Amino acid sequence: MATLTDLQNAIDALLHHPAGPGSYQLVQPVEEKAYEAYVFGLCLRAVRELGVQPLLRGIAAIPTPFVFRGAPGQIHSRYKNYGYASFTLNRHEFEIHAGVEFVGTSGMTHELDVCIMRADAAQECRRQPNDPPSSSVFGAWECKFYDQSLDKHLARAFVGLVDDFGSNLRLAGFCSNRTHSQMREYFRPQRRPYPHLLLTPLDPTSETRFVGVLSAELKKMTAA
Amino acid sequence: MPNHDYTAKDALDLLIAKIESASPALATQIRAAIDAGKDIQAEETIIPGIGRKPAKKRYYRKHIPYTDAEALHVAISVLESHLVESRMMVNAAQEQFKQVGLASPKKLKTVSQQSIPAQDSLELDMELTDEVAEVLGLAEPKDIAIEGEPETVQEKKNLPDVRFVSVDDNQLKTLREFFEKLKPLTDFKEPKHGNAN
Numbered sequence: 001m002a003t004l005t006d007l008q009n010a011i012d013a014l015l016h017h018p019a020g021p022g023s024y025q026l027v028q029p030v031e032e033k034a035y036e037a038y039v040f041g042l043c044l045r046a047v048r049e050l051g052v053q054p055l056l057r058g059i060a061a062i063p064t065p066f067v068f069r070g071a072p073g074q075i076h077s078r079y080k081n082y083g084y085a086s087f088t089l090n091r092h093e094f095e096i097h098a099g100v101e102f103v104g105t106s107g108m109t110h111e112l113d114v115c116i117m118r119a120d121a122a123q124e125c126r127r128q129p130n131d132p133p134s135s136s137v138f139g140a141w142e143c144k145f146y147d148q149s150l151d152k153h154l155a156r157a158f159v160g161l162v163d164d165f166g167s168n169l170r171l172a173g174f175c176s177n178r179t180h181s182q183m184r185e186y187f188r189p190q191r192r193p194y195p196h197l198l199l200t201p202l203d204p205t206s207e208t209r210f211v212g213v214l215s216a217e218l219k220k221m222t223a224a
Numbered sequence: 225m226p227n228h229d230y231t232a233k234d235a236l237d238l239l240i241a242k243i244e245s246a247s248p249a250l251a252t253q254i255r256a257a258i259d260a261g262k263d264i265q266a267e268e269t270i271i272p273g274i275g276r277k278p279a280k281k282r283y284y285r286k287h288i289p290y291t292d293a294e295a296l297h298v299a300i301s302v303l304e305s306h307l308v309e310s311r312m313m314v315n316a317a318q319e320q321f322k323q324v325g326l327a328s329p330k331k332l333k334t335v336s337q338q339s340i341p342a343q344d345s346l347e348l349d350m351e352l353t354d355e356v357a358e359v360l361g362l363a364e365p366k367d368i369a370i371e372g373e374p375e376t377v378q379e380k381k382n383l384p385d386v387r388f389v390s391v392d393d394n395q396l397k398t399l400r401e402f403f404e405k406l407k408p409l410t411d412f413k414e415p416k417h418g419n420a421n
Binding site for chain 2: 001002003004006007008010011012013014015017018019020021022024025027029030031033034035037038040041042044045048053054055056057062063064065066067068069070071073077079080082085086145146147148149177181200201202207
């Protein structure tokens with residue numbers, strides 16, 4: 001039978017571990033952005049699995065460091081040397097961005113946590129500063145790192161956003177390391193985002209699924 | 225027969241008190257997650273009047289607090305998210321970035337941008353083309369950062385960007401092992417009683 005001393009020892013071992021709570025600084029917005037970086041990394045992997053080498057770029061120079069926006073921003077902003085990735089697949093040029101704002105079909109602007117868009121539209125909006133149209137987006141992902149059950153309103157908001165992006169959007173996904181008991185059902189109807197729930201490095205199968213869905217859609221779209 | 229000589233409430237109080245002393249911020253997160261409660265499907269029996277149809281059941285969703293045993297499970301899960309999962313995310317992102325090269329612009333094209341506010345800190349008259357002279361840093365670790373102070377902050381404090389710092393994989397492995405040791409000590413689920421035959 002386990003005693004309270006056993007429990008105390010197990011908790012103490014955790015607390016005194018070099019990577020335990022004592023060495024940990026909780027900065028929630030950074031964790032949330034780190035999840036976007038993680039999903040961005042999975043997009044890079046999906047592209048590489050198609051035999052294509054993506055490149056990391058910055059808006060003004062080689063991205064050292066590669067800077068993720070701390071808040072939603074504009075694609076043409078030169079406030080910092082924000083990073084993005086570019087790649088060419090079957091002569092179609094794309095860019096991968098994080099935290100960039102787009103104009104929806106209604107005229108309302110929306111931020112996408114991670115997206116893949118046509119490179120020509122991105123370049124045009126950097127040349128002539130403007131928000132890119134939603135029609136330039138191929139894939140869009142909402143990324144939520146949570147330490148508890150997800151809030152339902154996040155799913156509702158993303159469904160509304162996707163609805164305003166029009167029919168050019170080939171792929172939309174709601175990514176989170178957590179889930180909610182009702183969310184999978186909510187995302188079930190056609191045209192709703194794919195629920196990449198429990199997408200986390202703790203579950204390599206979920207990562208493989210994300211990469212597989214993206215690379216298959218990229219292949220299909222560029223084959224035409 | 226119980227597997228512990230302490231209750232779930234004892235274990236929860238001990239865990240939170242210990243975390244509080246090491247990281248008050250984490251303890252606050254744990255309490256918030258516990259206080260969010262859970263949804264259940266509640267059941268209600270509707271008894272009709274005498275001589276009418278048989279009793280009916282109706283189901284409805286209801287928010288209720290976690291039990292102590294469930295709250296303990298939530299607490300461990302919050303801890304694991306921050307200490308293990310978030311670090312694994314950073315390591316995973318760094319691994320993917322490592323395998324991708326940095327593009328060196330072949331040439332810069334002059335553009336005129338009249339409307340850019342004067343406070344912008346970078347050169348304004350250059351635009352990268354999509355031509356690449358050479359690829360740098362392939363298979364090398366990349367420096368990744370999260371912007372510390374977004375563009376729209378009115379009163380800037382010059383906060384530095386937050387750099388991604390990997391945690392050694394072996395350290396994460398041993399940390400996960402410690403969590404695995406803690407889990408049976410905080411598991412108060414009733415054992416299933418089945419027919420041995």
